[in-house]
Amino acid sequence: MKILHTSEVDADEVRRLANPPHLSFEHLDWVPSRERLFANATFAFQQDGELTALICVSPETENFAWLRFFYSLRDGQHSRYFHDLLAHSTSWLRQEGIRNLYSLGGTPWLETLLNNNSFVPESQLVNFSRDAEQLPAIKTSDDWYIREMTHADLNEVLKIDQLCFDEPWQLNRESLYRCYYASARSSLLVRSGEVAAYQVSTRMFDQVHLARIAVLPEYRGMGFARALISDVFNHFKDTSEITFSVNTQIENKSSIMLYQQNGFKLDELKIPVYVLPIPMSS
Numbered sequence: 001m002k003i004l005h006t007s008e009v010d011a012d013e014v015r016r017l018a019n020p021p022h023l024s025f026e027h028l029d030w031v032p033s034r035e036r037l038f039a040n041a042t043f044a045f046q047q048d049g050e051l052t053a054l055i056c057v058s059p060e061t062e063n064f065a066w067l068r069f070f071y072s073l074r075d076g077q078h079s080r081y082f083h084d085l086l087a088h089s090t091s092w093l094r095q096e097g098i099r100n101l102y103s104l105g106g107t108p109w110l111e112t113l114l115n116n117n118s119f120v121p122e123s124q125l126v127n128f129s130r131d132a133e134q135l136p137a138i139k140t141s142d143d144w145y146i147r148e149m150t151h152a153d154l155n156e157v158l159k160i161d162q163l164c165f166d167e168p169w170q171l172n173r174e175s176l177y178r179c180y181y182a183s184a185r186s187s188l189l190v191r192s193g194e195v196a197a198y199q200v201s202t203r204m205f206d207q208v209h210l211a212r213i214a215v216l217p218e219y220r221g222m223g224f225a226r227a228l229i230s231d232v233f234n235h236f237k238d239t240s241e242i243t244f245s246v247n248t249q250i251e252n253k254s255s256i257m258l259y260q261q262n263g264f265k266l267d268e269l270k271i272p273v274y275v276l277p278i279p280m281s282s
Contacts, residue, residue: 002046003088006038006054013051014044023072025110027103030171030178031058033069041065043088045081053081057089059098060175064167067103070110082113090278098278102168105272119274124250128264132242136262138234139227146231149186149198157188157198164214168275169249171212179211185235189215189224199228208236210246229262249273 006014014037018024026033036042036056045053052075056068070085072078093101103119105111149157158176165171171179180186184203188195197215201208210232215224236242246264248255260266 001084003084004044004046005040006042006044009044009046009051011038014038014054017051017054017071017073018069021074023070023074023078023109025067025070025107027066027068029066029068030175030182036068041068041089041092043085043092045085053078053085055082055085055089057093057101059093059096060168060172061170062097064100064102065093065098066168067101070113078109079113079116083117086117086276090276094278094280097280099280100167101276101278103274103276105274111272111274114274114276117276119276121272122275123273125247125271125273126250126256127245127247127267127269128256128259129243129245129267130263130265132233132237132239132244134263135233135237136230138230139223141227144189144191144196144224144227146187146189146227149180149183149188149200151180153188153195153198154180156195160195160198160214160216161212163216168273183211184208185232187228187231189228191219191224197224197228199232201232203236206239206241206243208232208242208244210244213246225258226262229258247271 018034018037036058039056039058041058042054042056044051053072055070057065058068059065070082072081090101103114105114154177158173161171161176179200182202183200186200187198189197196219199213200211202211210229213225213228246259250270
């Protein structure tokens, strides 16, 4: 048995294992899993010369990482592959100074692996949705305005993102750029010449998803998040049969209240969020 970096094994074998019919988990990631197959934090389990499993734990910031993917043969040995790959990965993360490894749950077999390998539940993601009927009127003001985000704004948006989101919901520069370029509508709220808030929304067929929304702490409570949501509604108001969705952590009561005030209803789906603390001494 060997655990190797994917650059040390046959690239075609790596790509084959990352495709059906093999067992697979993929994080909800702005960077496609296929682009991480040969990343620094991607490792392969090799047994008797055969590639049997892959794991990726690419860090998001200097403090935390996500379990980006896990692929395995369907040979009944995926628990062992995961355990050994995880041990190797956490050793690598420790050397990089990463303190926490997070993973989304959502499937029984994956949650069994997480629970059996010292991950602990930390939160849940809850989803809200609404249709396009009776959308609230767009908010306007003489004190601020909303404009479309451009590539030139991304450095400023990254600063806002880092200030507004806690671990593990912060994005690094690459993830934010991918988020922006995947968007169907991205906008900024500007007050007194300063970007006070931003939102990024994506679209898949007839569903618009409010992917990121952030307001600087000193501007909270002024209705800016609500104004950005109304901007999204207004942008898509002439699109027939559109639905809107958004998610947040179950403990984020202020966000939940905001979405409910804008006509969003809680869906039944809840996605567990797990964390594995990584001690700095082995």
